[in-house]
Amino acid sequence: MAKGPRLSTLSRVAAPARSVAQRFGLLLLMATAIALLILGKTHDDGVRQMRVMAIEVAAPILEVLSAPVISARHGIVELQNFWSTNRDNEALREQVARLVKWQTIARNLEQENASLRALLNPAHDPGAMFISARVIGDTGGLFVQSVLLNAGRRNGVAPGQAVTTALGLAGRVVEVGQRSARLLLLTDLNSRVPVVVEQSRHRAVLAGDNSARPRLTFLPANAKVSPGDRIVTSGHAGVFPPGLPVGIVSSVSEGEARIQPFLDWSRLEYVTILRYRALPQADILRRDGLGASTLQAQSQAQAPSTGKTVEAVP
Amino acid sequence: METHLAHRVANFARAGIPITISVCLVLVATLPYGLPKSSLAAPILALISVYYWSVFRPELMPAGAAFLIGLMVDILSGGPPGLNALLLILVHWAASGQRRVLAGKSFAVSWLGYLLIAAGAAVINWFFASLFYTTAIESVPLVVSHAIGTAAYPLVALFLARMQLLIGQG
Numbered sequence: 001m002a003k004g005p006r007l008s009t010l011s012r013v014a015a016p017a018r019s020v021a022q023r024f025g026l027l028l029l030m031a032t033a034i035a036l037l038i039l040g041k042t043h044d045d046g047v048r049q050m051r052v053m054a055i056e057v058a059a060p061i062l063e064v065l066s067a068p069v070i071s072a073r074h075g076i077v078e079l080q081n082f083w084s085t086n087r088d089n090e091a092l093r094e095q096v097a098r099l100v101k102w103q104t105i106a107r108n109l110e111q112e113n114a115s116l117r118a119l120l121n122p123a124h125d126p127g128a129m130f131i132s133a134r135v136i137g138d139t140g141g142l143f144v145q146s147v148l149l150n151a152g153r154r155n156g157v158a159p160g161q162a163v164t165t166a167l168g169l170a171g172r173v174v175e176v177g178q179r180s181a182r183l184l185l186l187t188d189l190n191s192r193v194p195v196v197v198e199q200s201r202h203r204a205v206l207a208g209d210n211s212a213r214p215r216l217t218f219l220p221a222n223a224k225v226s227p228g229d230r231i232v233t234s235g236h237a238g239v240f241p242p243g244l245p246v247g248i249v250s251s252v253s254e255g256e257a258r259i260q261p262f263l264d265w266s267r268l269e270y271v272t273i274l275r276y277r278a279l280p281q282a283d284i285l286r287r288d289g290l291g292a293s294t295l296q297a298q299s300q301a302q303a304p305s306t307g308k309t310v311e312a313v314p
Numbered sequence: 315m316e317t318h319l320a321h322r323v324a325n326f327a328r329a330g331i332p333i334t335i336s337v338c339l340v341l342v343a344t345l346p347y348g349l350p351k352s353s354l355a356a357p358i359l360a361l362i363s364v365y366y367w368s369v370f371r372p373e374l375m376p377a378g379a380a381f382l383i384g385l386m387v388d389i390l391s392g393g394p395p396g397l398n399a400l401l402l403i404l405v406h407w408a409a410s411g412q413r414r415v416l417a418g419k420s421f422a423v424s425w426l427g428y429l430l431i432a433a434g435a436a437v438i439n440w441f442f443a444s445l446f447y448t449t450a451i452e453s454v455p456l457v458v459s460h461a462i463g464t465a466a467y468p469l470v471a472l473f474l475a476r477m478q479l480l481i482g483q484g
Binding site: 062066069269 | 344347352354377378384387391393394395398399403407439442451452455
């Protein structure tokens with residue numbers, strides 16, 4: 001009986017106290033979120049490590065959950081293939097007829113290339129090794145264009161490695177955990193890829209801006225690009241192997257060229273991670289900032305030190 | 315005694331439904347569907363879920379939970395850390411504060427509420443993302459994302475309402 005009034009006094013005191021505590025909690029959480037944002041700006045590496053650790057926990061769950069999604073996508077593709085079998089056959093027959101001609105040309109060129117190579121004895125590009133991985137998460141949202149892969153450090157994945165599909169370059173590895181990695185796509189705001197226009201050999205940097213078609217930047221002023229030109233990686237900076245197909249020029253306006261990547265984003269299921277290292281790190285640092293001509297001259301002068309002597313040419 | 319315990323466990327599980335659903339929605343939305351704009355699904359679904367529970371069962375969606383769900387979206391996306399956490403706290407605060415207006419009235423009112431609160435969130439999103447990247451972020455993707463979210467709201471809310479029935483009034 002005596003409990004009644006005491007309880008009401010208690011609740012009369014407790015209710016505002018609780019609302020104050022709630023409001024304080026809300027402010028505390030907001031402050032934490034803003035602190036995280038500032039930390040993310042100033043201590044990028046630390047935040048990235050924490051994120052990799054958290055993704056390590058989510059990766060096995062995503063891997064299991066994504067398996068049926070991938071199967072369903074395969075099913076849909078197979079159904080589409082089934083419907084278009086006749087049309088595909090027709091197109092493929094035409095293509096085979098065309099490619100047989102190309103095969104002859106390619107064989108001749110291969111022969112010629114081999115004999116010329118034997119005369120010159122140039123330094124070979126180091127061969128790339130492959131790691132295959134499956135896409136387990138289509139992440140990114142508004143500001144980032146990235147996907148999660150189910151291969152990590154234990155498979156030999158390292159930050160900076162190039163990632164390709166059968167069609168062309170997809171992007172590069174930016175975060176690596178023990179069993180998962182994040183692939184930054186070509187189209188991301190932070191993606192920069194040294195490329196070359198295949199025909200004219202003009203160098204440029206392919207810069208993503210979160211749109212579907214990244215931009216060609218640092219193109220020489222006298223360079224002429226026109227829609228339909230193929231763009232491949234140049235191999236400069238030693239991160240991407242040279243000659244990987246990237247895309248074709250889709251539009252040129254007011255000195256701005258945009259690229260349609262070869263990659264079919266809607267069919268990004270399996271990717272190939274390239275373990276490629278063109279030059280030792282120290283070499284890149286030393287050569288950084290040198291012009292193309294000096295670089296070439298230097299690499300010729302250094303040829304003996306790499307074990308391939310010019311004198312050995314018959 | 316045993317039934318009493320089972321009852322309490324069941325109650326506890328039911329109380330966890332809003333947070334569990336939100337986490338599951340984010341995880342499922344992250345899977346690689348290969349559809350255009352599908353990477354926008356996770357932040358949109360998180361926003362709708364936090365809004366819905368903050369309006370209809372705010373006691374089961376505390377601010378701390380909204381924060382953690384936002385943090386999860388941030389970690390998966392690789393975007394500015396803490397940005398979605400901040401947005402979802404603000405959405406929770408706005409939605410639970412106005413729940414007398416938003417809940418109990420017709421469905422259209424809660425939909426309109428979502429439209430306004432999510433629009434506010436998009437503006438704040440733009441502001442903080444621009445600060446983070448120290449450049450004026452393109453606003454078109456934000457508008458597109460807001461439009462998709464508003465269009466998807468009725469369907470997602472219908473699903474969440476079904477889930478709400480599982481919780482009951484207890």
